[in-house]
Amino acid sequence: MLSNKKYIFFDLDDTLFDFNLSSKFSLELVFKEHILPLDLKEYGFKKFVEFYKKINSDLWTKYRENKVSKEFLEVHRFSDTLEKLEIHEDDGFSSNLNTIYLDILSKQRNTVKNAVGTLEYLYRKYPLGIITNGFDTVQRKKLNSCMLTDYFKHIVTSEKAGALKPSRQIFDYAISLTGLNRSEIVFVGDEFDVDIKGANESGITGIWLNTGNEQTDSHLKYIEIKDLSDLKKFF
Numbered sequence: 497m498l499s500n501k502k503y504i505f506f507d508l509d510d511t512l513f514d515f516n517l518s519s520k521f522s523l524e525l526v527f528k529e530h531i532l533p534l535d536l537k538e539y540g541f542k543k544f545v546e547f548y549k550k551i552n553s554d555l556w557t558k559y560r561e562n563k564v565s566k567e568f569l570e571v572h573r574f575s576d577t578l579e580k581l582e583i584h585e586d587d588g589f590s591s592n593l594n595t596i597y598l599d600i601l602s603k604q605r606n607t608v609k610n611a612v613g614t615l616e617y618l619y620r621k622y623p624l625g626i627i628t629n630g631f632d633t634v635q636r637k638k639l640n641s642c643m644l645t646d647y648f649k650h651i652v653t654s655e656k657a658g659a660l661k662p663s664r665q666i667f668d669y670a671i672s673l674t675g676l677n678r679s680e681i682v683f684v685g686d687e688f689d690v691d692i693k694g695a696n697e698s699g700i701t702g703i704w705l706n707t708g709n710e711q712t713d714s715h716l717k718y719i720e721i722k723d724l725s726d727l728k729k730f731f
Contacts (some may be wrong), residue, residue, distance in 0.1 A: 498682065498730045503674050504618060507685035508628035511705055512611045513638050518604035523548060541579045547580040548573065560660045564629065570594045601639035610725040614648045617728055625650035627670050627683065629660045629690070662694030684727065692718050692728050
């Protein structure tokens, strides 16, 4: 089934880079050092993270739909969270929080289980690439911090491509860099609606890293794995 494949693209966050763990650690530092000294009333870190995640997710959805700008997202994911915490600071304070958060996040070295070993195995056999929703500088810093950059021939970010997954445009941009046919490319990602549906719409074979045993009623054709090391069975 995969014998004709000549190129493997990967998503980055929570496919190779452990974003959930790294983000939680980064938010905890931001909270302790910059928010906790403020008047928090009855709110604590747990509530801060709850508010932030919901607001950040909603803003990223709007960003994918071109309803808000990058600059709006970066400021308002913190300013709106602070409003929920009943803290009233200006946008400059929120912008500074965002800068601090991204700086901490981009320096984390947390990789998903078996990421390095699997990349080391595949790198010897195939050219590898990245297709990731995210800002170019931040995503590249993550790869550098985890010492993963050298595994990849092409690193395609949504900012660089001018489109976000699941849009076909970002996949088409990545495909154009390889000089290969769509049928010769696979894409590995952890988010079904963003990664697998996007790959499928672009004519690329999708491999779903489903570590959380999620369920889907989709009739799309794809391969499901539970661990990155499972890729060795196919390549």
